[in-house]
Amino acid sequence: MSGETNLDALLQGMSADLADGVYVFATVAKGWVPQNVMPRMMFEEAEGMTLVMLRADAKAHGIAYEFPCRMITLKIHSALDAVGFLARITTTLAAEGMGVNPVSGFYHDHLFVPEGREEDAMAALKALSEA
Numbered sequence: 001m002s003g004e005t006n007l008d009a010l011l012q013g014m015s016a017d018l019a020d021g022v023y024v025f026a027t028v029a030k031g032w033v034p035q036n037v038m039p040r041m042m043f044e045e046a047e048g049m050t051l052v053m054l055r056a057d058a059k060a061h062g063i064a065y066e067f068p069c070r071m072i073t074l075k076i077h078s079a080l081d082a083v084g085f086l087a088r089i090t091t092t093l094a095a096e097g098m099g100v101n102p103v104s105g106f107y108h109d110h111l112f113v114p115e116g117r118e119e120d121a122m123a124a125l126k127a128l129s130e131a
Helices: 007-013 055-060 085-095 118-130
Strands: 016-018 023-028 041-045 048-054 066-074 101-104 109-114
Touching: 007 085, 007 118, 016 118, 023 055, 048 055, 066 118, 085 101, 085 109, 085 118, 109 118
Parallel strands: none
Antiparallel strands: 016 066, 023 048, 023 066, 041 048, 066 109, 101 109
16 A cells, blocks of 8 residues: 555645635536536535536536635645544644545545635644644
């Protein structure tokens, strides 16, 4: 298995990168993605297809959305079976009164935090990695 599993190494070695743009969560019919839209994430649920996409794209295609947010990428290659990494991060952000929607990719974990709270999240993540 590739990627880091040691929780202390993950926390101390991570840095955070704030992506440009405001993202939103939307739901559409299964298998339907608007032309010229490249969602950051698609996930099929029983009720429909969840898309995480730029708010500008949702507005341009008249797609209802929720949770305007900013995406933070944790710049460390965490193993998919790493224990406690996202739990520690989400607990830290919860202590700041912040909800977060984490998404794990093969190489990195990504956090979707409320628009307007991104700098608070970045500061909390930096403090966590320096502790």
